[in-house]
Amino acid sequence: MNASEVPIQKIKESMRATWMAGDFGIVAKTITGPAVEFVNRLPIATGARVLDVACGTGNTAIPMARRGAVVTGVDIAANLVVQARERAAAEGVSVTFDEGDAEQLPYADASFDAVVTMFGAMFAPRPEVVAAEFARVLKPGGLLAMANWNPASFSGEMFKVGSRHAPPPPGIVPPVLWGDDATVRERLMADFADVRTEMIPIDFDLPTSPAGAVAFFRKYFGPTHVAFSRLDEGGQAALAADLEALWASANVAPDPENHTLIRNEYLQVIARRV
Numbered sequence: 611m612n613a614s615e616v617p618i619q620k621i622k623e624s625m626r627a628t629w630m631a632g633d634f635g636i637v638a639k640t641i642t643g644p645a646v647e648f649v650n651r652l653p654i655a656t657g658a659r660v661l662d663v664a665c666g667t668g669n670t671a672i673p674m675a676r677r678g679a680v681v682t683g684v685d686i687a688a689n690l691v692v693q694a695r696e697r698a699a700a701e702g703v704s705v706t707f708d709e710g711d712a713e714q715l716p717y718a719d720a721s722f723d724a725v726v727t728m729f730g731a732m733f734a735p736r737p738e739v740v741a742a743e744f745a746r747v748l749k750p751g752g753l754l755a756m757a758n759w760n761p762a763s764f765s766g767e768m769f770k771v772g773s774r775h776a777p778p779p780p781g782i783v784p785p786v787l788w789g790d791d792a793t794v795r796e797r798l799m800a801d802f803a804d805v806r807t808e809m810i811p812i813d814f815d816l817p818t819s820p821a822g823a824v825a826f827f828r829k830y831f832g833p834t835h836v837a838f839s840r841l842d843e844g845g846q847a848a849l850a851a852d853l854e855a856l857w858a859s860a861n862v863a864p865d866p867e868n869h870t871l872i873r874n875e876y877l878q879v880i881a882r883r884v
Contacts, residue, residue: 629687632835645669658723664730668694684710728757732788745801748883756879760789776837789877802881814872820857
């Protein structure tokens, strides 16, 4: 079965439920610094109209607005959109947050000067549709900036473990292929030029043991939370053991019983709309 034969509406409903599970806002707080660093590297001018796709709770949208951009954030998970609005209001930043799908963006053609996504649009099930939507809503010459987990990164390994225990629907390609240089270039070649990629380091730094880190992701990170929920008691124990082994093997903290420090990385992608 290929992706076109998968009942896409059921996949969308499952994806929305996955990202509404747990509380991604808690996870997002652990990478707010790297999100600001990502935004600060982008050549986005004051007054530029920017769309943050799969914006989550506003990790990139809010710092972009603080820099003077006119920002719209869109996400498939209604609860994350609510959190993003509350966060922007609390921080005194003006951002428009909408509920919507990366594969069917609710905006007119050529509406934005830049499209940005950090660990977000990569999870949409049909990457070719996502790439076409990026191109559609961007003005000619507009900027596309992505931050995508790399297949060989720690996150890539974590998703691989989860998929081994709780496989995705047939025909759905791994989201981390958006972090593969050759794949990204192939997906963008029809509508984008001057594609530049760079591996960027990012740390997972948690004040707990590796087992505690797994428990944290199990409780708050939607994909991990849902993977566990799909398994029986024995399956959950096996998944927990494999994840704990992965986190322990990658932990470089000097006090591993109380601190988990993972050297992770992602692929930064910068391109221009033709």
